[in-house]
Amino acid sequence: MSLHAVFQLCTTAALAGWIVLLIAPIAPTLADRVSGLLIPALLAVAYTGLMLAFWSRAEGGFDNLPNVMRLFTKPEIALAGWIHYLAFDLFVGSWEVRTARSERIPFLIVLPCLLLTFLFGPAGYLAFTGLRAARAMTPLARAPSLQS
Amino acid sequence: MTVDVFSACQRSRNFSFVAEVFAREPLYAGAAFYLAALIAPTLVAMTLDGRALAGVNVWLKPLRFEVALTVYLATLAWFAGWLPQGVTTTRWYRIYSACVVCAIAAEMIWIGGAASLGIASHFNESSPILGWTYRLMGGLAVLLTSSALVYGILILRNPNSRLDPAFKLSVGLGLVLTFVLTVAVAGYMANSGGHMVGSSSTNAPGGPLMGWARDHGDLRVPHFFATHAMHFIPGFGFLAAVALPTSAAYRAVIGFGAVFTVFVAYTFGEALMGHPFFALLP
Secondary structure, rough: OOOOHHHHHHHHHHHHHHHHHOOOOOOHHHHHHHHHHHHHHHHHHHHHHHHHHHHHHHHOOOOHHHHHHOOOOHHHHHHHHHHHHHHHHHHHHHHHHHHHHOOOHHHHHHHHHHHHHHHHHHHHHHHHHHHHHHHHHHHHHHHHHOOO | OOOOHHHHHHHOOOOHHHHHHHHHOHHHHHHHHHHHHHHHHHHHHHHHHEEOOOOOOOHHHHHHHHHHHHHHHHHHHHHHEEEHOOOHOOOHHHHHHHHHHHHHHHHHHHHHHHHHHOOOOOOOOHHHHHHHHHHHHHHHHHHHHHHHHHHHHHHOOOOOEEEEEHHHHHHHHHHHHHHHHHHHHHHHHHHHHOOOOOOOOOOOOOOOOOOOOOOEEOOHHHHHHOOOOHHHHHHHHHHHHOOOHHHHHHHHHHHHHHHHHHHHHHHHHHOOOOOOOOHHOO
């Protein structure tokens, strides 16, 4: 299997996971299982396989920026890094949806956070965390969750 | 007395092999499950990695060990149901079984790590560290195989296993022979510097599935049959216990154990003389 095919397969799988996440309000269990477990796990399998096969031949390291950049000059490692993004972004997106459900945050407010997480991972996490912090300080918003 | 291989079916309508194995020996079952899960990333690595060692993909060996050790641990977890009551909760057993699982983990890290680096694990004397690691792993391999011996003795000496005597004998005998024959064959192999006899350079092209050598002796053949005594002999014992009266079945199991041992010795001698196993196969 070519690296290009692996890239296509993983990107498509991640996109499918994000689409399932969008229908989480009508299919919460499906979204939790597919987007929060199955697809991140499959992406993790692909990542682990790539790392097992190619890490020992990669040049560079984690210790400084030029070394990290040298790691990514090897296509197999860059692909693994991309799959790392795909897997963890989707996992975080799924966690946002689950957390919002248990804290009764309306899905429509979570949507922008999901979009940000999809495109710029940590920025979306920051947006969602800010949203939760703001709600925690708002008595009106806190009230419903007290009843549960 | 019942043969009891499928007694779990009678106890529960929703029979699940996995659930039963986890109930009998959670540690071995969990380790078997984990090893089976390792097959997925190994297959990905094998698909993408073009490196070869001795003529075959570097990931073929970790894959074989994952499959083999999954089968080994899952079988032991199943046989754990016939250990004397309460053994699996004793302190010595918990420490011992943890050591067995740690030995298996060390073997997998060693074999997978060597594949990742594209170097040989077994028989690798290219540096002192690799040579000593190989020796250490040989010791750990004896430790992990000793679980078959311990299980065999405990099952043979268990007066309350509820098993048909002939089947019980076949399970115990198979387990004990797995240890004795494996240590004999693998011990010889480890000291002979390689598993090939007659030509040592390549594993390709091997025979179907197991990859055994086609044109010279391959000590992995007797190793395979020795290690699977714990499957072949209980398999025969089950059939004998079902088909024959108890005393005849008992004698048949003893006879089969003897024939099987001779067969392993034959494949061992065949490999030592540099002949491939395929004289026997169609």
